[in-house]
Amino acid sequence: MSDYQAPLDEMRFALNAVADLGTIASLPGFEEATPDLAEAILEEAGKLAAEVLGPLNHAGDLAGSLFENGVVRTPAGFREAYGQYVESGWNALPFEPEYGGQGLPWTLAIAIQEMWNASNMSFALCPLLTQGAVELLQAHGSPEQKSTYLPKMVSGEWTGSMNLTESQAGSDVGAAKTRAVPENGHYLITGQKIFITYGEHDFADNIVHMVLARTPDAPAGTRGISLFIVPKFLVGDDGSLGQRNDLRCVSIEHKLGINASPTAVMAFGDNGGATGYLVGEENRGMEYMFTMMNNARLSVGVQGLAIADRAYQQALAYARERTQSRALGRADPAPAKIIQHPDVRRMLMTMKSQIEAMRGLVYYNSAALDLAKRHPDEATRKRTQSLVDVLIPITKAWCTDLGCEIASLGVQVHGGMGFIEETGAAQYYRDARIAPIYEGTNGIQALDLLGRKLLRDGGEAVHGLIAEMNTTLEDLGSMKGKEITAIRGALGEGIMTLEAASDYLLDTGKEEIERAAAGASPYLRLFGTVAGGWLLAKGAAAATRQLENGGDDNDPAFLQAKLVTGRFYAENIMPQVAGLISQIIAGADSTLALDEAWF
């Protein structure tokens, strides 16, 4: 098993050339985010990932989290690593300074999240869940709730968990049945929640459960869901931990992957009701959830990118080291490193080019989030928010699907060794598989893209994003070279295809929502493929400019590699759009045609 090393050069390039971190750092409130600080943060995070989190990943998978007598024990070293993570202030990085956060841009936070997830996805899930809880409280908590919970959660001393799913309420969160009955200024919560990531663990003194439940006379469905704070230990007025709340971990799941992270079944109110505190107003719980959803979905998209990069690093190391068979068409009869075999190169380039495309998309999406929140100009905020809304489901679903595909290629590069658990490649294949499922399945993301993001505003936001793509296309028009020519051609074709598919779905969606929905997933895939290609093209344009200037701070060979990788994507990945649009337009009828009895 190879060690993880944060790909700092790649990250810097994507942050600067694609996400324009310079502009983000100049936004009001981000004054602290100087280039020097950003650089120091990237390097320090890279060290923690490489030296502490990465080495725990394989052993954590083997040991798994264990459940006994209501207590969860995480694998050896995880608790200590979490302590170090909190102590060094990493948890506070993106949150508001008012409660101890460092107030740094999401763009930077997301690059750091890539490192945590690549080095140890099971570990990284704990802060990810805390992040969601912090955002909910920042946005909707009362001043008292904020001052009680936020300082400890921002620092990471306490963690958060999200309690949405029940056995009958998965994608349909509104079907939740957990009850909340008012009593003495708080509520008594009763019900069972499943799939609660880090619902119980040994990292922290307290766990702040954010729980969706129904009050007695709540309307049916999503409009009757309220949001509650239900802490594991009640908190006294002085901030001290008091009584154990009436909630418990019933069991943890035996899963395909992310075995070091406990996935809990949580029972609330076995002994009369867990004490819960209403966040905001009754019946607005689902609405509140949307405030943290964009960042949470982005963070899951990062997992797809991260696990793909980990799989790539390991496959690459193996391909450079393993010798087998002579190289085709070369004079040397000695066994070659397998990276020299064209089919292995094809696999590695497929991994590498799509990883860079994903990294561009994830960082660009984060930058748009920062702009939408902080830009002084309201029109710019609004415009970038509409880009964010379109990009989020694409980032989540496209990156997590690719995460699985790339982890699978990573196994394949290893040949027989890939199937042996000691090698490590198999763990990424298993770990990656959850990301297309949680935080809204990728099918749900596709429906979100189609319904809320494309149809609801008549295509305005989508066409706004396409306009951004066309700007890059025009920019490439003034540049020369075979790589740029290939990239420009593929991007032009991709944009046209995306426009045609969008226009078709806009028409169809009005009258025949089922037919449009049959094409929702291929549409998201098409969108992701084109958006990824666009941001690689944006990087290629920047690389070309830097090469003209003698490389700026980058090694010219590094910049040249950006052009080659962009061209590979243009010629090997982008052509998939032809099949996808056929599927969207011609494929819907037969998707819906078969009688249910004949499946």
Next chain:
Amino acid sequence: MSDYQAPLDEMRFALNAVADLGTIASLPGFEEATPDLAEAILEEAGKLAAEVLGPLNHAGDLAGSLFENGVVRTPAGFREAYGQYVESGWNALPFEPEYGGQGLPWTLAIAIQEMWNASNMSFALCPLLTQGAVELLQAHGSPEQKSTYLPKMVSGEWTGSMNLTESQAGSDVGAAKTRAVPENGHYLITGQKIFITYGEHDFADNIVHMVLARTPDAPAGTRGISLFIVPKFLVGDDGSLGQRNDLRCVSIEHKLGINASPTAVMAFGDNGGATGYLVGEENRGMEYMFTMMNNARLSVGVQGLAIADRAYQQALAYARERTQSRALGRADPAPAKIIQHPDVRRMLMTMKSQIEAMRGLVYYNSAALDLAKRHPDEATRKRTQSLVDVLIPITKAWCTDLGCEIASLGVQVHGGMGFIEETGAAQYYRDARIAPIYEGTNGIQALDLLGRKLLRDGGEAVHGLIAEMNTTLEDLGSMKGKEITAIRGALGEGIMTLEAASDYLLDTGKEEIERAAAGASPYLRLFGTVAGGWLLAKGAAAATRQLENGGDDNDPAFLQAKLVTGRFYAENIMPQVAGLISQIIAGADSTLALDEAWF
């Protein structure tokens, strides 16, 4: 977890309408294979799969095979199931009657293998390895070797194992270093082999290891490899088991999947040398291996089909039972069965249509094998053998890649439950992943298709297969209906694309083998996609004819479903060929361009 049921209607349809079992059964030597016998065999095998093998699959995965003090214990129930399998005569089904075989067609044997692998892939691996050993001995063993080993191996009382791989010799089998030194009319074998499936187990009294090794003055590489019989227990002249041979299982692997099947590291000759018997002549071992390779690769292709079908059956059962959210665009506000959601239908149709395409390909390929072996006309034998040679790498690689993709869709249909091991869907995802690796990685298959099957005869065999496809296309020309129109259109387009890609590679391969090789895997994928669509089209033509005759023996709705499924494939899967040919033709340069240092 749902139970496995052999899809007998689907199997019968593919056997009759696609593989033309009637013609196969009329070949000399297959007189026994009457329709009644075939039917009885399918039904009885279906019972064993459903009632004995299927129920052991999940528990076998959980328990795994265990290794202690040189002994392997398979999971509870496996040994008894194997006994029942042998006793009922299943192992002998396809082998020659001379040594106790039933001499039935491969076409039928392969349909049965689908059941064994779908119900319990770990179990099915043991007979698969014995099959390879039996074929080697049938073809190349001396009369004494045959009479000593074959009766017990054909019956399955003894099993076989294939010892090719060494740590430095994976895809490059010719790099094997295991030594064989002549002594007293036999050889002393010394060396270590890895990844030996069922190299040690508790199913049978003896294990007949087929071992590749080098004699002292053998030439380097594949031309210096000889094949030896190295039995676990030496066999006396009277057939009794004698001394334990100098070989042992060192350990078994901790794998991603197929955990019930032991994968052994085997040490030969720790105490001076294991007794081995040369098969055929020295230095011809690799040549001999080719005689069993076609059937072995076909049998691994079956695993892709089988695991996909198992994953589909389980996902379908879940989709029919699970309710979640109201159906889009329908009046009923109650939660719908998720099979009613368009995106779930899309996943199920993607699974179903490709499974039927794979089944068509696997059975057709088997029928071609039978024809090539048994047809009275030599020209027909030769022609069908050339089809077989082209089809084998496609069947192996395309079906096993799809096996992984479809098992992954099976996980996704289950949502969160798919990630929980108790559900069972995750096991198929793990088990499926080995099939693209072993018996020649799929990259090796693609190079075989390109080099040995396309380039070596200047495209003659490939064009012969394309001519078969065109016959079906012409046949469809006389038929009507929207399904047929869609299927015909896609098939025509697919064939043209396949021809163009083949012609391009024929040209390029002459001068620039590396560039051609960069497109080998996309070419195999393209070939598989078109071949699968062709055989679905063949089925659709047969269904149309049967519908005109009032259904023949089939339910008209079943036949209508064949048309809908064929159309789905035509409109949703076949369009992928556009991207694949771009990749083959335009993508090679950038696949090869990146400097190794910049990966």
